[in-house]
Amino acid sequence: MILCQISDLHIKADGKKSYRIVDTAESLRRCVAQVNQLRQRPDAVVLTGDLVDFGKPEEYAFLRQLLQPLAMPYYLLPGNHDERAALRAAFPDHAYLRQNEDRIEYAIDDYPLRIVALDTVIPGASSGALAPASLAWLERVLQAQPDKPTVIVMHHPPFKTGIGHMDKIALAQPQALAGVVRRHPQVERILCGHLHRAIQVRFGGTIASTCPGVAHQVALDLSPQAASQFVMEPPAFQLHLWDAETGLISHTAYVGEFDGPYPFYDGDDLID
Amino acid sequence: MGNAHYTLKSPFMKNAVSIQLIQCGKTFANGAQALQPIELDIRPGETVVLLGPSGCGKTTTLRLIAGLEFPDAGGQVLFGGEDVTALPIEKRGVGMVFQNYALFPNMTVGENIAYGLKIRKMPAAQRLAKIETLLEMVHLQGLGQRRIDQLSGGQKQRVALARALAVEPKVLLLDEPLTALDAKLRETLRADLNQLLRKLGITAIYVTHDQSEAMALGDRVVVMERGRIAQVGSPQDIYYRPASHFVADFIGTMNRVTGRVHDGYLRFAGGMLPFTASSPAPAATLMFRPEDVEVVTDGANVQGILLSTFFLGDRTRLVVDIGAEQPVIVETGKRAAWQAGEAIALRIEEHALLHFNDGATI
Numbered sequence: 001m002i003l004c005q006i007s008d009l010h011i012k013a014d015g016k017k018s019y020r021i022v023d024t025a026e027s028l029r030r031c032v033a034q035v036n037q038l039r040q041r042p043d044a045v046v047l048t049g050d051l052v053d054f055g056k057p058e059e060y061a062f063l064r065q066l067l068q069p070l071a072m073p074y075y076l077l078p079g080n081h082d083e084r085a086a087l088r089a090a091f092p093d094h095a096y097l098r099q100n101e102d103r104i105e106y107a108i109d110d111y112p113l114r115i116v117a118l119d120t121v122i123p124g125a126s127s128g129a130l131a132p133a134s135l136a137w138l139e140r141v142l143q144a145q146p147d148k149p150t151v152i153v154m155h156h157p158p159f160k161t162g163i164g165h166m167d168k169i170a171l172a173q174p175q176a177l178a179g180v181v182r183r184h185p186q187v188e189r190i191l192c193g194h195l196h197r198a199i200q201v202r203f204g205g206t207i208a209s210t211c212p213g214v215a216h217q218v219a220l221d222l223s224p225q226a227a228s229q230f231v232m233e234p235p236a237f238q239l240h241l242w243d244a245e246t247g248l249i250s251h252t253a254y255v256g257e258f259d260g261p262y263p264f265y266d267g268d269d270l271i272d
Numbered sequence: 273m274g275n276a277h278y279t280l281k282s283p284f285m286k287n288a289v290s291i292q293l294i295q296c297g298k299t300f301a302n303g304a305q306a307l308q309p310i311e312l313d314i315r316p317g318e319t320v321v322l323l324g325p326s327g328c329g330k331t332t333t334l335r336l337i338a339g340l341e342f343p344d345a346g347g348q349v350l351f352g353g354e355d356v357t358a359l360p361i362e363k364r365g366v367g368m369v370f371q372n373y374a375l376f377p378n379m380t381v382g383e384n385i386a387y388g389l390k391i392r393k394m395p396a397a398q399r400l401a402k403i404e405t406l407l408e409m410v411h412l413q414g415l416g417q418r419r420i421d422q423l424s425g426g427q428k429q430r431v432a433l434a435r436a437l438a439v440e441p442k443v444l445l446l447d448e449p450l451t452a453l454d455a456k457l458r459e460t461l462r463a464d465l466n467q468l469l470r471k472l473g474i475t476a477i478y479v480t481h482d483q484s485e486a487m488a489l490g491d492r493v494v495v496m497e498r499g500r501i502a503q504v505g506s507p508q509d510i511y512y513r514p515a516s517h518f519v520a521d522f523i524g525t526m527n528r529v530t531g532r533v534h535d536g537y538l539r540f541a542g543g544m545l546p547f548t549a550s551s552p553a554p555a556a557t558l559m560f561r562p563e564d565v566e567v568v569t570d571g572a573n574v575q576g577i578l579l580s581t582f583f584l585g586d587r588t589r590l591v592v593d594i595g596a597e598q599p600v601i602v603e604t605g606k607r608a609a610w611q612a613g614e615a616i617a618l619r620i621e622e623h624a625l626l627h628f629n630d631g632a633t634i
Contacts, residue, residue: 036331037370039340043301069326073302110301262378267390271378 001112003151004035004042004072005238007193007211008050010081011066013058018215019230024053027215027235028066031255035237036071042239043111044072048193048211049079049120049155051087060090077117078104079155079193080126080169084119105134107141109148113188113242116141118154126169128156128194135180142184149242150186157192157210159201164226166195166218178204188248189240196230198238198252212236212252284474288316289352289442291337291475296347298332306332307499309347316352317473321490323480325522328496331447334479338445339364351442364443367436371448373428375420381407381431382416388439406434411464426457433465437472444469444476450485462488483523487511495519517628520559526626527565527600530557541595543574545620549627556627562589562603564624572617576600581610592616 010024018024035042047067052059067074076091078084084104088097096117099106103119118138120128142150158174160167171177181187181204189207196213197220214237219229235255240248264270290313297309307329314320322330335341336349339361343349349357356364375384382403389399407413410430420428429449436444449465450458466489469476480486486493487507495502495510495518502522503515514520531540533556538547545558567590576592579599590602590610602618 037372041335041341071306071327071331073300073304108302110303257372259377261374261376263376263387266379266383266387267393 001242002040002042003111003113003115003240003242004045005048005153005191005211005240006031006035006045006214007048007237008079008196008213008215009047009063010050010053010213010215011059011063012053013056013062018053022216022230022232024215025062025066027255031214031235031237032067032069034253034255036069038239042072044108044115045070045074046115046117046153046191047074047076048153048191049077050081050193051076051079053081055081055083055086057086057090060086064090075106075108075115075117075153076104077153077155078119078121080121080128082121083123084121100137103131103134105137109145112149112244113240113248114145114148114150114186116150116152118152120154120156120171127172128154128170129172130154130177132176135176138177139180139183142180142187146184146186148186149188149248150184151188151240151248152181152190154190154192156194157199157201157208158190159199159203159208161195161197161199161210162222163195163197163218164221164224165228166226167224174203180204181206188242189250191238191240198236209250211238214255284317284437284440284472287440287442288473288475290314290316290350291443291477292348292350292353293333293336293343294348294350296333296336296343296349298329298336298341299344305499307336309344310501312494312501312504314475314477316475318491319469319476319478319489321478321480321486321493322496323483323486323490323493324496324502325481327498329499330479330481330494330496332499333494333496334445334447334477337443337477338366338368365441366443366445367439367441369429369432369436369444369446369449371451373425373432375428375431375435377420379420380416381412381418381420381423384420384431385416385434385438387435392439402438406438409437409468410434424457425453426461429453429461430464433468437474442475444472444474446476446478448480449478451480451482458485465489495522497522514626517559520626520628525562525601526559527562528557528559528598529594529596529600530555530598531596532556542576543572543594545573545625546622547625547627549629551627552629559626559628560620560624562601564620565600565602566619566621567602567604567606568617568619572619574618574620576616576618578610578612578614578616580612590616592618594618 009028010018096106105119106117108115122129156171158171158177187206192210195210196218198212200209214235216230217233219231236252239251293312295309298307299305324330385403385406386399412430493510494504497518503519520526531538533547533551537544538558574594576594579591579593582589587603587605591599593599
């Protein structure tokens with residue numbers, strides 16, 4: 001099974017650009033076309049938050065249009081730029097968004113790899129948190145199927161990144177989550193967004209990671225004083241390939257047109 | 273390719289295979305259906321175009337034929353009567369051409385074309401002869417030594433086609449091969465491709481969202497809508513005898529006039545048109561093509577007011593208010609000084625009128 005992760009879309013309505021620079025809609029369009037054209041089509045796509053830029057209904061309506069061409073099922077979860085009610089209203093057919101009445105938390109059991117989504121959003125804040133009820137729910141959900149390989153998906157990563165301004169809007173009290181995850185070794189990964197960069201950290205006995213942004217990236221500045229800035233490094237998405245023997249294999253793929261593929265060999269001979 | 277003395281013998285004609293899709297559906301793990309179980313019979317040597325809007329299932333169908341995707345249990349794919357359902361793409365003997373050329377830029381045109389032959393250990397002399405034949409076939413004679421980055425988009429796609437044909441596949445699959453080209457190149461390559469496919473006699477499946485491409489290239493066109501086949505037919509069938517409201521609306525420009533049915537006529541403010549079908553409701557809709565409306569001085573059956581005109585060179589497109597919900601579009605070759613607001617008399621022949629009961633009165 002292949003799970004595709006697309007993150008931090010920041011879609012705006014009325015042709016507006018994010019921060020007056022980033023054409024986030026065009027970036028998502030290209031990504032969707034590229035995912036559809038993958039030789040091995042993913043079985044599902046998970047979108048790890050910051051789906052739109054200001055949580056407005058018209059932004060979600062446009063998001064829906066942009067995602068419509070995706071050839072496979074997709075799953076949405078909110079980030080700090082999202083607004084739960086508007087998100088749910090725009091996707092009435094996405095029943096999983098209402099598995100939990102309050103927060104957008106859900107478990108998807110249709111695939112060989114189980115998807116468990118957590119909602120880290122604090123309305124009005126850029127930083128994130130997990131409610132005690134969420135942690136209790138997670139504990140129950142993981143206990144229910146201890147043998148099923150699982151990925152947890154959430155917007156805010158539960159780790160420090162070294163990029164000062166992002167660490168100021170991080171997830172509060174990640175240790176509580178680590179405690180739960182440590183008790184459930186079936187958790188293959190914690191897949192997050194928020195950082196607009198690919199980062200991996202050992203966490204609670206598993207691997208936690210963030211996905212690059214599908215439009216713009218956070219500037220690489222590993223300083224506690226790092227300023228809040230973005231760069232137009234290449235947009236990317238990730239493919240998480242579940243292999244029963246190896247476990248979860250994570251690849252990063254760039255959105256865009258690149259030269260190649262170039263063959264290494266011409267017939268039996270390495271090209272000289 | 274404009275060459276009347278084309279003498280290349282096709283190695284494909286005698287080997288052309290039929291393709292059958294039997295109850296081929298595709299359901300995702302979450303229960304969503306990308307493709308309802310479909311039946312499709314493709315004749316040996318036929319060019320079939322899969323046409324429809326995004327999300328209609330045309331690419332999924334192509335991928336099922338290619339062996340990049342496998343149907344739900346119970347579905348079968350047959351090549352020449354042989355069950356290939358379980359075979360992956362490498363074992364099906366298919367050649368593919370994609371929208372993005374997927375050529376090897378570090379190899380010459382000739383090396384690109386010969387790539388598959390070298391892997392199959394074809395001796396060098398034979399290979400070179402084959403390259404020449406293929407270059408001639410796609411009208412790139414003498415360009416074998418060129419680098420890929422020295423080619424235009426159209427030439428690249430010709431190389432991609434030659435490379436796909438080099439290994440003599442049983443079936444040629446083309447996935448929006450002209451979409452990345454500009455309009456002029458697209459038209460030239462489309463005409464060449466049309467001739468080539470006819471000449472080769474290879475079974476070819478062509479996916480596009482562009483109806484003019486479908487009309488120009490398909491022996492038959494499969495119009496798809498939301499994971500189903502809406503209609504299979506010749507381009508003429510699809511255009512003149514659409515099987516449903518969706519097909520009628522999707523292909524070409526279609527006028528629709530809604531009115532009240534009474535005494536065998538559909539009546540609206542600007543006139544009345546013969547209505548012979550039985551209508552379950554008092555209101556009904558008739559559809560007709562812009563070219564089936566004539567601007568007349570005598571014998572009009574519809575009166576209207578000219579709203580606007582678009583001069584298209586060989587003809588003029590008129591937008592006419594006939595007192596129905598929507599204005600109608602008329603195409604005329606008449607040279608006249610059209611004035612918005614003037615009265616226009618129209619004649620629409622009965623044989624041009626189409627009526628569908630499947631939600632036509634929306």
